[in-house]
Structures are given as C-alpha cells and as structure tokens.
Amino acid sequence: MMARKKVKVSGRMLFTWFMLAGFILLFIPDKITSRLQLSFAYIFRFPLRIGYSISLSAPTQDFKRDFVSRNEYSKLHTHLMNVVEDCNEAYQKIEQLAGYRKLKPLEGADFVLANVCDVSDGKLVIDRGQNDGVSLGQFVLCYNSIIGTVSQLSPGTAEIELFTGPSAKMQVQVADEQAILNGTGDDRAEIRFIPKTKTIKTGDSVFASKKPGFLNGTMLLGKVTSCTIDDDNPFFWDIKVEPVCNLKRVTDVAVIVIKK
Amino acid sequence: MRWIKFIVLLVVVTLLQAEFINLIGIKGTAPDLLLILLIFFAVHFDITDAIVASFITGFAFDLIGPSVGPGVISFGLLGTLLARLNKFIAIRKIPYQIAAVFIVGVLTGILIYLLNLFKAQYITLRFFPLVFGRSLYSGLVGPLLFLPFFWLFRLGPHRFARGRF
Numbered sequence: 001m002m003a004r005k006k007v008k009v010s011g012r013m014l015f016t017w018f019m020l021a022g023f024i025l026l027f028i029p030d031k032i033t034s035r036l037q038l039s040f041a042y043i044f045r046f047p048l049r050i051g052y053s054i055s056l057s058a059p060t061q062d063f064k065r066d067f068v069s070r071n072e073y074s075k076l077h078t079h080l081m082n083v084v085e086d087c088n089e090a091y092q093k094i095e096q097l098a099g100y101r102k103l104k105p106l107e108g109a110d111f112v113l114a115n116v117c118d119v120s121d122g123k124l125v126i127d128r129g130q131n132d133g134v135s136l137g138q139f140v141l142c143y144n145s146i147i148g149t150v151s152q153l154s155p156g157t158a159e160i161e162l163f164t165g166p167s168a169k170m171q172v173q174v175a176d177e178q179a180i181l182n183g184t185g186d187d188r189a190e191i192r193f194i195p196k197t198k199t200i201k202t203g204d205s206v207f208a209s210k211k212p213g214f215l216n217g218t219m220l221l222g223k224v225t226s227c228t229i230d231d232d233n234p235f236f237w238d239i240k241v242e243p244v245c246n247l248k249r250v251t252d253v254a255v256i257v258i259k260k
Numbered sequence: 261m262r263w264i265k266f267i268v269l270l271v272v273v274t275l276l277q278a279e280f281i282n283l284i285g286i287k288g289t290a291p292d293l294l295l296i297l298l299i300f301f302a303v304h305f306d307i308t309d310a311i312v313a314s315f316i317t318g319f320a321f322d323l324i325g326p327s328v329g330p331g332v333i334s335f336g337l338l339g340t341l342l343a344r345l346n347k348f349i350a351i352r353k354i355p356y357q358i359a360a361v362f363i364v365g366v367l368t369g370i371l372i373y374l375l376n377l378f379k380a381q382y383i384t385l386r387f388f389p390l391v392f393g394r395s396l397y398s399g400l401v402g403p404l405l406f407l408p409f410f411w412l413f414r415l416g417p418h419r420f421a422r423g424r425f
Contacts, residue, residue, distance in 0.1 A: 011307045011340075018315040018336050025322070026329030026375060033328035040323045044275055051279025 100141065100254060109216065110257040111141075116250050117157065121185055122165025124148070126253060129156045134255050137214055141254040143245040145220045146208040150255065158255070162247055163208075163221060164189050171209040173218055174239065175200045178209060181221070187247055189222065191239040192230060198237070200227045206241050213258055220244060265412060266301075266313065270320050273297055278324040289393035292365060294321045296402040298335050299361050300409050302342040303351050314339025330375035334368040357406070358399040365395025 025033060041048060068076070093113050100106050112133055114126035128134050130153050138150045140160045148168065151161035163170050168183030172191065177198050179191045194200065202225060207218040222241040230238040273293045281290045294317055301313035318335025322328040342351075342364060351360050369391030409415075 009308070011311055014308060014311050015336070015340050018311065019333065022315065022318070022329060022332035022336055025319075025332055026379065028329070030327055030379065036328055037323050040274075044271075047275050048279050051275065055279055055282050 096254070100144070106216070106219075106256065108259060110259055112255040112257055113252065114158075114255060115252050119248060119250065122162050122168065122183060123151075124160040124162065124247075124250065124253070126158050126160060126255075127156070128255065129154050129158045131155045133257055134158045135257075139208065139211075139215050139219075139256045141219075141256060142247075142250050142252075145222070145244045146215075147221075147243060147245070147247060147250070147253065149214075160253070162243075164243060164247060170221070171211070172221060173207045173209050174224065175204060181206070181241060187242065188225075189241045191241060192236060193233075194237045194239060196229065196235055196237060200224060200237055200239060202226060215256065216258060262413060266316075269409075269412060270297065270317060274320045274324060286397070287393075289390065289397055291398040291401045292394050293398075293405070294335075295365050295368065295395075295398050296361060296405050297409075298339050298368075299342065299357070299364060299402060300406055302339045303346050303357070303360070304406075304410075304413075304415055305343075307340075307343045307347070310343035311336070311340050314343070325372075327376060327379045329379065330372045333375060334371040337371070338364050338368050354403045357403045360399075361402040362395045362399035365398050366391055369395065 096113065097111055100109075100111055110133070112128050114128035114132075114134075116124050117127050118125040124140075124147075126140075134150055134153060136150050136153055139146050140148050140150065146163070148160045148162040148165070149170070150158050152159035161168050163181055163183055164185065164187045165183040166185040168181075168189070170181045172179055172181040174191060174194070175198050177194055179194050181189050181191050183189045191206070204224040204227075205220055206222045206224060208215060208221045210217050222243045224239055225242045226240040228238050230236045277293045281293060284290060298314055298317045301317070302310045305313065315332055315336035317339070318332040319328075321331035321335060325331055342360065345351075351357055373391070
C-alpha cells in the first residue's frame with residue numbers, strides 16, 4: 001500500500017491563508033456572517049438557554065448594558081441633540097427674561113414667554129394659554145414695548161389684540177397727557193381729543209398707562225408719526241401712532257403677569 | 261486525534277464564555293476564557309499548530325460576539341506573534357504567563373474594537389475599563405486554567421518541548 005504523502009505547509013503560508021480568510025470574513029456583510037452566529041446559537045441552543053436562565057437568576061451585574069447597538073446609539077445621540085437644543089432655547093429665554101426684568105415697570109412681574117402661531121390683521125395667536133398662567137386683559141410685550149393685550153383665552157392658546165387692531169382701545173400717555181388710543185387697522189392707531197394746547201410733535205413716544213393688576217408703570221407702546229389738527233374738531237389734535245416694532249414679523253412675545 | 265480534543269474543548273469554552281462566565285464576574289468584568297485558551301496554545305504548542313488554533317479560537321470568539329472577522333484577525337495575529345516570540349523567550353513562569361495574558365488581552369481588545377468600528381457594529385460605552393479589567397482578570401485566572409488543559413492534552417507543565425496535535 002502506498003504510503004500517504006504528508007503535505008507540509010509552512011507556518012507563513014498558513015498564517016497568510018488564515019489572515020486572508022479573516023479579512024474576507026471582515027468584509028463580508030453582516031447579513032451573511034450573522035448566519036454563522038445564528039447557526040451556532042441554534043445548534044447549541046439548549047446549553048445556551050440553560051446558561052441564560054442561570055445568569056438571569058444569579059445576582060450578578062449585567063455588563064452587556066455597557067454595550068449598545070448602533071441603532072440605540074443613534075437614538076440616544078439624536079435625543080441628546082434635541083435636549084441640547086432645548087437647553088439653548090431655555091438659555092435664550094432666560095436672557096430674554098433677564099432683559100425684561102431690568103425694566104422698572106416690570107420689576108416684580110412674571111412673564112410667560114410664548115411663540116406666535118398666527119398673525120392676522122390686528123391679532124396674534126400664541127402658543128400659551130390658561131394652563132400657562134395667561135389671563136384676559138394681560139399686557140403683551142415684544143422687543144421691550146407693549147403691543148397689545150390678551151383678548152381671548154383657551155387652555156393652551158391665547159389671542160392677543162394688537163393695539164393697532166380695528167377695534168382696539170387702550171389708555172395711553174403722550175406728552176404727560178392721558179388719552180385713549182384707538183386702533184385703525186393697517187398697523188396703525190390714532191389718538192384723538194388731546195387739546196391743541198399740548199405740545200406734541202412727530203417722534204414723541206407714546207406710553208401704555210399704568211393699570212393696577214396688569215401694568216405697574218408706564219411702558220413704551222409706539223411713536224407719533226403725525227400730529228395734525230383734527231378735521232372734525234379743530235380744538236384737538238389728530239395724532240397717528242405706529243408701533244416701535246414690526247408687528248407683522250413678531251415671532252415670540254412675553255405676557256406680563258403681575259404677581260398678586 | 262488531538263484535533264478532536266481541541267474542537268471539543270473549544271466548543272465547551274465558547275459556550276461557557278457565551279452564557280456562564282458572568283457568574284464569576286466582578287463589577288461587570290469577567291475573564292475571557294477564549295483568550296486564556298489562545299495563550300495556552302500559543303505557548304505550549306509548536307508554531308504551525310499554534311497558528312491554526314489561534315485563528316480558530318478567534319473564529320469562536322466572533323461566533324459569540326457582535327460581528328465575524330475582527331476576532332479571527334486579532335486572535336490569529338497576536339497568537340501567531342506570541343507563538344513566534346515563545347521560540348526565543350519561553351513563557352514558563354507564572355508571572356510571565358499572567359503578563360502575557362494581560363498584554364495580549366489588551367492588544368486583542370484594542371484591535372477588535374478598531375475592526376468593529378470599521379464594521380460599525382457597536383459602540384462600547386466603557387471601553388478601556390472593560391478591556392483592562394477583562395485582561396487583568398484573565399491574567400490572574402489563566403495560569404490556573406492551564407492545569408486542566410495540561411491534563412487534557414497530556415502535557416507536563418514544565419515540559420520544554422512543545423506539544424503537537
């Protein structure tokens with residue numbers, strides 16, 4: 001009988017072949033190589049199941065919690081980014097609030113910061129309502145000036161009537177004179193029945209008057225854009241007022257809540 | 261044939277590593293039995309057999325790991341290097357064996373981590389504590405586990421000549 005010829009392979013050749021096999025396995029997609037793992041798990045499912053049961057019942061720490069899959073990591077990373085963004089928004093709101101608190105008429109007041117959901121002629125809808133501490137009649141700030149008051153309320157939203165709205169009325173102060181401001185629509189308001197004896201000129205500031213329970217002091221509301229003799233009553237001025245900020249571009253506001 | 265003994269031993273050790281080893285874990289760190297097996301074969305068998313055993317042990321490591329490939333390459337490479345090093349420096353004393361297990365454990369851990377990143381398989385939250393802890397624990401336990409392996413393959417613990425499959 002012919003003796004079988006023993007094939008001798010050098011260590012280097014073996015190493016090279018095995019390394020090649022290793023790299024092939026590395027580059028093969030997981031969908032295919034995972035079948036090997038599943039086959040192993042299937043073939044040895046009984047001892048693995050026994051081991052798993054024993055591990056569950058034993059009081060040991062599960063270090064597998066230190067590992068997460070890529071999907072889980074992505075979810076956690078996305079959540080982290082969202083939380084960081086929320087944090088940045090909160091910091092901005094804190095800075096905004098800090099700015100408001102510096103204003104003397106607002107000392108001691110609370111604020112409900114809100115985003116504007118909808119803008120229409122003379123009205124804004126914000127994303128804060130009764131549940132957030134908003135009440136009817138409260139003044140609303142934007143860029144450190146009064147823009148209107150809360151006119152309608154629901155649990156989660158509120159409607160702000162801008163002082164430029166067609167039916168808006170607000171007590172104001174101009175040139176040390178108290179008067180009623182009427183909204184005319186089209187982002188404007190007018191003041192009538194101020195005697196001609198008062199010196200009022202274009203550019204003068206118009207302030208919202210103090211209102212106990214709603215506003216602790218006068219606050220800027222708008223500027224006089226024209227001051228002419230009233231056509232209907234020549235003894236009084238016809239004063240046109242415009243807001244200090246562009247009400248059509250308002251994106252966030254602060255509702256003033258006076259602490260009782 | 262001793263190859264049959266090797267395969268049976270490898271399967272048993274792989275199953276123990278997959279589900280049972282956590283029972284002797286300390287603060288989430290458990291020894292790596294496959295690493296200990298790798299060192300045993302690299303140190304006590306001749307180079308050709310050590311190379312084959314290293315790669316197959318690496319494959320067993322991958323079968324219970326997150327992906328196939330990194331273990332084969334890491335275990336195979338480091339097992340081969342250790343087998344070649346053993347040609348010049350006999351790792352017989354226990355402190356040297358502990359050191360060998362620890363160092364190879366850390367290096368295989370790092371290599372497997374990098375290769376797994378390449379495959380985008382998983383992210384380890386506490387990589388370094390786990391790898392160092394695992395390697396240290398394996399190093400301390402390793403020389404103890406060599407004794408039953410010696411008995412299984414009929415090797416004397418202080419025999420200079422290396423075994424063959």
